Amino acid sequence: MRAVRRFTVHPSLPESLSGLGALATNLRWTWHPPTRDLFASIDDDLFRSLKDPLRMLTTVDPARLEELADDADFLQRTRAATEDLQRYLTEPRWYQRRASAVDGDGSRLPAAVAYFSMEFGVTEALPNYSGGLGVLAADHLKAASDLGAPLIGVGPLYRAGYFRQALSLDGWQVEHYPVIDPSGLPLELLAEPSGEPVLVQVEMPGGRDLRAQIWMARVGRIPLLLLDTDVEANDEDLRRVTDRLYGGDADHRIRQEILAGIGGVRAVRRYCELTGHPQPEVFHTNEGHAGFLGLERAREILGGERLEFEEALSAVRAGTVFTTHTPVPAGIDRFPVDLVQHYFGEGRLLPGIEVRRVLALGAEDNPGMFNMAHMGLRLAQRANGVSALHGRVSRRMFARLWTGFDENEVPISSVTNGVHGPTWVAREMTALLGGNDEEWGHDGDSGTASAVSDEQLWDLRRDLRGKLVAEVRRRLRASWLQRGASALELGWTDSVFDPDVLTVGFARRVPTYKRLTLMLRDPERLRALLLDEQRPIQVVVAGKSHPADEGGKALIQQIVRFVDDPAVRHRIVFLPDYDMSMARYLYRGCDVWLNNPTRPLEACGTSGMKSALNGGLNLSIRDGWWDECYDGSNGWAIPTADGVTDPLRRDDLEAAALYELLGQQIAPLFYDRDAAGVPAGWLSMVWHTLRTLGPRVQASRMVREYVESYYRPAATMAAAAIGGDYAGARSLAGYRARLGMSWGRVRILDTELQTEVAEDHAAFVVGKEIRVRANVDLAGLDPADVHVQAVVGKVGDTDDLLHPVTVPMSHTGIGEFSTTLRLPHAGALGYTVRVLPRHDLLASPAELGKVILP
Secondary structure: OOOOOOOOOOOOOOHHHOHHHHHHHEHHHHHOHHHHHHHHOOOHHHHHHHOOHHHHHHHOOHHHHHHHHOOHHHHHHHHHHHHHHHHHHHOOOHHHHHHHHHHHHOOOOOOOEEEEOOOOOOOOOOOOOOOHHHHHHHHHHHHHHHHOOOEEEEEEOOOOOOOEEEEOOOOOEEEEOOOOOHHHOOOEEOEOOOOOEOEEEEEOHHHOEEEEEEEEEEEOOEEEEEEEOOOOOOOHHHHHHHOOOOOOOHHHHHHHHHHHHHHHHHHHHHHHHHHOOOOOOEEEEEOHHHOOHHHHHHHHHHHHOOOOHHHHHHHHHHOEEEEOOOOOHHHOOEEEHHHHHHHHOOOOOOOOOOHHHHHHHOOOOOOOEEEHHHHHHHOOOEEEEOOHHHHHHHHHHOHHHHOOOOHHHOOOEEOOOOEOHHHHOOHHHHHHOOOOOOOOOOOOOOOOOOOOOHHHHHHHHHHHHHHHHHHHHHHHHHHHHHHOOOHHHOHHHHHOOOOOOEEEEEEOOOOHHHOOOHHHOOHHHHHHHHHOOOOOEEEEEEOOOOOOOHHHHHHHHHHHHHHOOOOOOOOEEEEOOOOHHHHHHHHHHOOEEEEOOOOOOOOOOOHHHHHHHOOOEEEEEOOHHHHHHOOOOOEEEEOOOOOOOOHHHHHHHHHHHHHHHHHHHHHHHHHOOOOOOOOHHHHHHHHHHHHHHHHHOEHHHHHHHHHHHHHHHHHHHHHHHHHHHHHHHHHHHHHHHHHHHHHHHOEEEEEEEEOOOOOOHHHOOOOOEEEEEEEEEOOOOOHHHEEEEEEEEEEOOOOOEEEEEEEEOEEEEOOEEEEEEEOOOOOOEEEEEEEEEOOOOOOOOOOOOOOEOO
């Protein structure tokens, strides 16, 4: 028999233990060891198996709880933990101190920021993520909590989450979607004062409505609102909108993204009304999935103020930040225009906004498709990639939206991702390096203690490697049993791996560009490295392929067939069902973290950061974060076969370089021991990594960058746009209208380069000051409406300006502009003059994508 409905019955805790409920439901326990220790002391074996305090309280023997209710020592520890949590939730932290410091400089920090993401990987106890994007989003919230930054997380809640992975006997990925009961997770249902669940409503075509209830997770100080459409008020097909992460067809997907963006804003509004939390001044979209939120905010303004659409759009853009994680156009969500018209064409979903306005925001070169990233960029005044290299790739990828500008002028900057140290660093490492249980490296200190000896660090690294070996054996045995093997034939799993052997980790999603099987390009060379009698290597591999990605599944099968070989299976394994729990063992126990994507297709990649914080060394293609952080002494860069267009030949060359590094540099350094058996050369690289990368890869550094360079200017600009009955927004919209009428007629009539002696070319000497003059027809615009600039740079055969230097020109008379500039380079130089828009509420002169050239 099968249940027609599942539900969770919560424990009835003795009054003296009521504090355990608050500790279990605030996910700070995921990065706070003392709280985990408290729950482990209730039943250590049960806690280790469940890894979830809330589930533990529903599972533990009630008699044990009654016993603890009379245990004075346990009650004292519980009180101390709850008091510590309350302190953490209420005391002023970095953000509050920073807010006091910026009050007098004309800028402002926002009272609240809404952070939208389609997934959040806070903990395996809340399986609402698939991979790096979700884990990054959760680390963003955790670091914001530690810093005191007032974020509100927003996204869908998936009833089946992402899939669980197993392997068939022949090594093919098998997916299983466990059914999730939200009432059994560390969530609480947001309720109206009447006690009824809060329902947000999103209008669907045909007169139907999609309703979603709101589950809230407490991530330290941060509320995380998760929208769930599995409610009785919905039609059956609408109940399935949040059934699973990244599942279904385009119609299912656009419903999810309409819910995330439009329903998400409505959920935030209602949450703030009910709790008194300040309404967000800044909205941050983590990738383009929730991009429709900008249209909902425009609808709010149009419904409450007498504004035109362009005026509302100016206010919306001022307070919006857009982060792209996609380095290739194929990774962007795109929908057929007809599908977008189907959902927005009736006018019920966004009253007052014509569908043509919606379609214009997502327009791209293909007129039949609607581009979510293009909409995200057009609805946000500030945009960024997630590493310095990815910022450059993004500027090139989206350059067509800013025609006439050089790629380096495209207004997409970068904030390199970071990882939440307290979540990922082994507590033994934190203790050894003199950190604390809250925020290892939180204030920019790497946390490394000079008094720690090489012997102590090496002993800890060996201990962490040993724990990984034990976990590998456990998981490998479980995997073979699941595949159909008999326990009687699995004795060999007890001797898989060796805690004294150089251990390499490779674990991530399995799209083609990450090249899971690059290590198999020359199987015999890999075998030789694994089985070397003097300097062996052992490799642990893990990763999931998207259920619809048959090519990715084939790569998994290829590597599983290799590792199943009895000759090598004690030195290389594939562990199925990669998740956060497994990841911690890998990041902490591996000596080398391998990453070999096809450059530059890795936007950032953060797994290597987590390994580095635990004393691992990176072996990676110079892509994503490693491109800017590799310094020659903190790991190894795999050479790239740049210019080779044949992908197979490129793989061969880069695989050969990988084998060479492993066999000729990495293994010899690892096994080169001093008289005490310690690899001093290896540990010097580990120490260097901890000291130099420790501060750089922290999520707290990342969030501080967002606060200072994105949230603060966005809040300041939004206040200027909204204040005085939207005076700024009206002014900017009016200015854009004037530009629309005049810009096409603006002309640079002539320019002149003047020296002290006319036509004396000997006067052109590096560092020499020269005067540039231009005559410009502004077509009725005021000189204050524009920037007129002189640009000088090197020129090649095509006269394109290279390494240009830009100098503003002053208005010197009717239609005349001039400036003095210093010649920056020797050799062949050229110059030009250009006209750009200027308004106080533009974040950059390139923002509108308008430029006039001679």
